[in-house]
Amino acid sequence: MAATAPRRLRLGMVGGGEGAFIGAVHRIAARLDDCFELVAGALSSDAARAQASAGALGVARSYADWREMARVEGARDDGIDAVAIVTPNHLHAPVAHAFMDAGIHVICDKPLAVSLAEGEALARHAREANLVFALTHTYSGYPLVRHARELVAAGELGEVRVVQVEYAQDWLATPLERDGANRQASWRTDPAQAGPAGCLGDIGTHAYQLAAFVSGLTPESVAAEVHTFVPGRRVDDHVQAMLRYASGARGMLWASQVASGAENALRLRVYGTKAGLAFDQEEPNVLWFTPQGGEARRLTRGRVTGEAARHATRVPAGHPEGYLEAFAQLYRDAAAQIRARGEGVAPPQESLLLTTVDDGVAGLRFIEAVLASSAANGAWRSIG
Amino acid sequence: MAATAPRRLRLGMVGGGEGAFIGAVHRIAARLDDCFELVAGALSSDAARAQASAGALGVARSYADWREMARVEGARDDGIDAVAIVTPNHLHAPVAHAFMDAGIHVICDKPLAVSLAEGEALARHAREANLVFALTHTYSGYPLVRHARELVAAGELGEVRVVQVEYAQDWLATPLERDGANRQASWRTDPAQAGPAGCLGDIGTHAYQLAAFVSGLTPESVAAEVHTFVPGRRVDDHVQAMLRYASGARGMLWASQVASGAENALRLRVYGTKAGLAFDQEEPNVLWFTPQGGEARRLTRGRVTGEAARHATRVPAGHPEGYLEAFAQLYRDAAAQIRARGEGVAPPQESLLLTTVDDGVAGLRFIEAVLASSAANGAWRSIG
Amino acid sequence: MAATAPRRLRLGMVGGGEGAFIGAVHRIAARLDDCFELVAGALSSDAARAQASAGALGVARSYADWREMARVEGARDDGIDAVAIVTPNHLHAPVAHAFMDAGIHVICDKPLAVSLAEGEALARHAREANLVFALTHTYSGYPLVRHARELVAAGELGEVRVVQVEYAQDWLATPLERDGANRQASWRTDPAQAGPAGCLGDIGTHAYQLAAFVSGLTPESVAAEVHTFVPGRRVDDHVQAMLRYASGARGMLWASQVASGAENALRLRVYGTKAGLAFDQEEPNVLWFTPQGGEARRLTRGRVTGEAARHATRVPAGHPEGYLEAFAQLYRDAAAQIRARGEGVAPPQESLLLTTVDDGVAGLRFIEAVLASSAANGAWRSIG
C-alpha cells in the first residue's frame, strides 16, 4: 500500500512579529519541508503589533498574551503540537515552562536561558513531561557538519588533538544600540533581556556547540576573557578562550562582534592524529578533510555518501543549500521526534542529531565557566 | 489599517511524482515564501504512480490525466491558480496549452519546448490569453545575479566587450542511461522526450539565458559545435560556441555533461571597458567586481544595497542562501504577477525580473542556431 | 670523492636593458639556481643606453651591436656559452641565427619568431648546429604543471575529452600604446616588431603551449576569430578559438588583453574519462584533481611525489614558489642540456621537459592557423 502523507504538525509562535529577523527564519524553516503549519501566535509583547503581525502573516489564531495562548492551545483538540519561542532570551524559560505545562512540545531559539539554573530547570521539566525540546543551534543542521561529526566518530581523524573554533561578526563594531532604532541590537546588548552574556551568549555558544557537536568532545575547563570594546555597551562584544579536554586535547575559541569586515564567520577546525578537517559556515556546501602529510580533499554536500549527510540533503551536489535549509533540518528532525512521541515509538535514528535542551544546558555551563574565568583574570575554571 | 496576508495561491503540478528531482524542488520553492499551496496534481503519466505520489505528498486532488485536470480545475471555483509543469520536455507545450485553455497560469520548467515553433506558439497563446507564463531559469533568481544585471545596466562595467559563460557537469560522463535505472538520465538522452538538444537544451540554455540576463545583450550570431562523447548516446553531451553581438562584443559559451569532476559549475564572466564581473553558481552568495587595473571586490548577498538584490534576499549577509531560495524567488515573483493580473493592476516592478515564456523562446532560438551551425561545420548562423 | 660544483655557464643577453620587464626576469632566472653568470650583453639597440645598462648591471662586456657580440664572443676562449634573446619578436630570428652561427646556445623569449617560415628555419639551424635552443614558455617550468602532464601521461585522467584553456589580462584594455610612454605596449602593438599576432602571439601562444604540454595532445584544426577592441590598435587584443583533436577530443582557447580586472589569468582545465584537472597560473602551488563523480583533491607543490615535480621544486610545501622559480627552472634545464652537449653525453632525463624551438614552431603553426581561420570567417583550418 502506498504511503500517506503525515498530517502537518500545528505550530504556534511566541515572539517573531513582522520585522524580527529570526521569526521569519523560523517560519520559513518550519514550512520548507512541509512538516509544520503555523496556526497560532503571540507574535509580540505589544498586543496591537501582535494582532497586526498575525494578520499580515495569515496566522489564524492570534493571542495578545503567551500565557493565555499556552492555556487555550493546550485545551483545544486542534491545539498546536509545538511552539516556537523566538523572544529575547529572558523570556525563553517562562514561555517554555508555560507551554510544557500545557503539554506542548517546544522549539526554542538559543541561548536556552539567561542562567544555568534556569536552563537546568527547563531540561528537567522537558524530561519529566516527556516532551520534545529542540534548541535551534542552526549550524548543526548543515549536512556537512553532520558528516564531519560522523567522520570524527568513525575515527577518520584518529585521536583528536586540537580544536580551533571561531565566530566573527562585525555588526556590533559600532554602538548600534545607542539610538534604539535597531531592535535586535537593543535587546541583545541589554542584560535584562539578553542575560549576562552578550557576544558570548549570542554567538560564543554557537561556536562552543559546533565544536562539541563535531569533535564529540566537551572541554573540562576553560581560561577565558570577555571584553567590551564599544564604549558604553553593557554586555561583552568579544570573548577569547583556551580550552582543555580530559583526553589531553587542547582548543581555542574566539567570538567577536566587532571584527570589522566579518559577516557571519563561524569556522571550525579539528585536528587529530591522522587527519584534520575544516568547516566554514559561510561556505556550507564544502568540508575540507586533509590527512596528515597529505592532500586536502574538498568534500561536497551531495557527493559525500554518509547517512547523516544524506538525511539532511535536499538537492544534488552543486546546487547549494544554505542557512534556511540547515534551519529547516532542525524543524524536520523535531517533527520526526514529535510524531514518534505521538505514536509512542522510538524516534527515527536519523532525527537524533537534533540539538535539544541538553545542548542548551551545556552552553549555559560554558557561559558560566567563561564568566567565572574572566572574573578571575583568566584562571582556569571547570566547565560544569 | 494593518496589512492582511494575501491568500495562498492554489497550485497544481503535472509530472514530478515522488523521486523526480525537479518536482520536489518545485514543491519546496512554491512553499518557501508561503505564496502557494499545492492542491492538485497529475504527478505521473502512470495512473497508479500518480495516485501514490499524491497520497504520499498530501496533494488533495489527484488526476490520472493532465487533460482532465486542466478541464476540471479550470471549471472549479476553487480551481488552481497556476500549474507547475515538470514533465519531460516534449510534454511542456501540450500541457501548457491545455492549462492556458482553461485560463490557468503556467510555471514551466526549461527548456520551454522541443522546437522553436512550439515555443513561439506558447508565447503567442500566453500573450493572447493574458496569462502569466513563468519559465524557471532558476539561476536568474539569485540575488547577486540580479545585482550583476543591475550593475551592467547602470553602466558600472562600461561598454560590454566580452562574455564568457560555461556550464560544466559530469553526471553524464558515463552511459548512465544505458540500463534505464536512472529515469532522469533516460529521458534527458531520449530525443523523443528531451527534444533534439541534449546537454545543449538542458544546461546550454541555462548558460545562454544567464549571460543574456546579466549582460543585457543577445548575441546576433553563433558558430558552434555540438558533440557526443559517450558512445551510443542519442543526444549531444557537449557544446562549444563562439558568439558575436551587434555591439561588437564577443563571447564564448561552453556546456558539458562529461566534464569529469564538475558538479554544477555554471559560471559567468562579463568584461566591459571599465570593469569585469564574475559569478559562480556554486558560490552564489558572492559576486566579484573588478575595475580595469584595479582590485577585486567581493560583493556579498546581504551587503549589496541594490533594490533588485534586496528584493530577492531573505536572510542577512553571511547566512548563505542557495538554489532553493533562488528557485523560490521565481515562485514569489510569479505569485506577485498572478495576483496583479487578478486585481487588474500592473505587477510590482521588482517582480518583473521573473523569467518567462519569452526567455524560453530566446533559448529555443539559440538551440536552433547552434544546431544549424553545428550541422554546417561551425559556420556562423544568425540567432533568431 | 666529493662532487665538485660545475662552473657557472657564461651568459650573454641581447635586449633587456634596464627597465625592460622581461630582461630583468631573465637575469634573475639565470642566477637563481646558480647555473649562469651574465658576462656580456648588447642590452639595447641604442648604443649609449646599452652601455649604461651594462654598467648599471655590472655586465663585464658590453656591445653596441649584437652582430659584433656574436662574432667576438664566438671567437673568445672564454666567450659566452649561451645567449638570452629578449628583444622584440622581429629580432628573435636574426639574432638567434647570428649566435648559432657563432656556435653559441640560445635561450629565446617567445613567440619564437614572426612567421612560421622563420621559425622553421631556426629549428633547422639549431638541429644542424647541434645547439640547445630553449624557448621560455615560463609556465611549463612550474612543478605542478609538470606534475599535471605526468598525471595525464600516466593515464590518471583516462582518455582526454575536453581541454579548456584561457589567458586573460587587462593591461591593454585602454590604448596604452598611444602616447609611446609604455615601451612594452608600443612594440607589442606594432606589427613591425611584434609580428602579425598581438594578443594571439603574446599570450595566446602561452595558452596553446600549456594545453599541449599538459594534455599531451596537439589539436589538428581550429576555428577561430581574432578581434581588436581598442580603436586604432594595429594588432589583435582578443582571440577566441575552438579546437578539434585527432582523438576526438574537443577544446576551447580564449586569450584577451582587454579583460578588465584580469591580471595574468592563465588557466587550464583538462577533462578525461576518469578525472579532470585544473591549474591556475596565479595560484601555481596548487593543482586540482577530481575524479568523475568524486571529490576534488588539492595537490600541492612539495607534497606531490612525482619525479617531474620534485625536480622542479626548491622549497617544501607551504613555502610558495612563483613565477621566477618557474622561469629559473627553464634556465636550470637549459644549463643541464648545455653541459651535456659540452660533455657529449645525453642530457639528464629530468631536463627534457624544457621547452624548445620546436614548441616555438608549434606555436607559430597555431598562430598561422588561427589567422587563416579568422580571415575565413572562422572556418576550420588545419594546424600544421
Add this chain to the structure above:
Amino acid sequence: MAATAPRRLRLGMVGGGEGAFIGAVHRIAARLDDCFELVAGALSSDAARAQASAGALGVARSYADWREMARVEGARDDGIDAVAIVTPNHLHAPVAHAFMDAGIHVICDKPLAVSLAEGEALARHAREANLVFALTHTYSGYPLVRHARELVAAGELGEVRVVQVEYAQDWLATPLERDGANRQASWRTDPAQAGPAGCLGDIGTHAYQLAAFVSGLTPESVAAEVHTFVPGRRVDDHVQAMLRYASGARGMLWASQVASGAENALRLRVYGTKAGLAFDQEEPNVLWFTPQGGEARRLTRGRVTGEAARHATRVPAGHPEGYLEAFAQLYRDAAAQIRARGEGVAPPQESLLLTTVDDGVAGLRFIEAVLASSAANGAWRSIG
C-alpha cells in the same frame, strides 16, 4: 653619468651544508637580487662534510671551524662583508659574537638565541660594534605584509582592536625525530640545540613577529600554555596564547606542529574600528582588506601602489612571487644597510623594514613570557 653597479658583497656562511633546507634557501636568497656572492663557509661542524659541501657548492674558501673563519676572514682585505648563520639555534650567539668581533656584519636565522640574556648581549654587541645584524623573519619580506603594515600605520583600519595570528604545520605530528634520520627534526626537538622552546621558538616567534610587524603593536602581557602532544618529545609542539595590549586591544596566538593537514599555514588577521585585514602566507600575493560592514577587497602584489610594497616587488601583478623572493628581500635590505654603513651614510629609508637583532630580542621576550605563563598554569605574565 650612468649608474655603476655596486660590487657584490662577499658573503660567508656558517652551517647550511648540502641537504640542509635553510642553508640552500639562504644561498638562493642571497643570490636572487645579485647583492651577494658566497665566497667562504664553515658549512658543517663535521670537517669532511664542510669541505665536501663547499666543493659541491663552489664556495671558494672552506673552513673546518667557524672561529678560524671569523678570524681569517676578518683579517683579509677581501674578507667577507657579512656572515649568514644557519646553524641550530644554540650556536647563533657564539658564532655571531665571533664574527662581530671580527667586524663582520651578521645575517642570522631565527630564533635569535636560546635565551633572552643571550639575545640581549647580541643586540648590545651589534649596537656597540655598529654592525648590521639582520634576523631572517622571512615573512616580513613579503610585499603585501609590508603593505599591510603601511595600511595599519596610515590609520586605514582605525584603532586596532583585535589581533588573531596562527601558524600551523603538521610535519611533527608523528615522532619524526625518533630514528634520527631527519636531521632537522632531530635538532629542532633537542633542547640542547633548539633551546627550551620547540614549536614556540621555531614558528611561534614567526607568528608573534608578524603580528607585531603589521599591527605596530607589542602586547604587554600573555596568558599561555605550551603543550607536547607527541609522546617522548622533549620540547613543546603546540602553543596557545591570549594577548593583551596596552591600548586595550586583545589577541590570540596559536602555533602547532601537529595540526594534521597543515603545511605552513601562517595567517594573520587584524581588526580595527574601521576595517579588518587578513594575510595568508601560503597565498602571499593577496591581501584582504574589508571595511566594517563593507565588501572585501582583494589587494594584490603588483597592483597595490604603496611604496613599501613596491620596493619589495620584482614582477608585475599576476606573476606570483613567493617565499624565496621574500627571503631575498631581507638580503637586499641588508645589503643596502651594509653598503650605507660602509659609506658612512644613512641607510635608504625603504631598507629599514629589515628585521634585526631587536626583533630577535622581542621574540625571546615573548618566549620567556609564554614559558613563564605556561609554568604558572596560564596566569598572565608581562612581556619584557
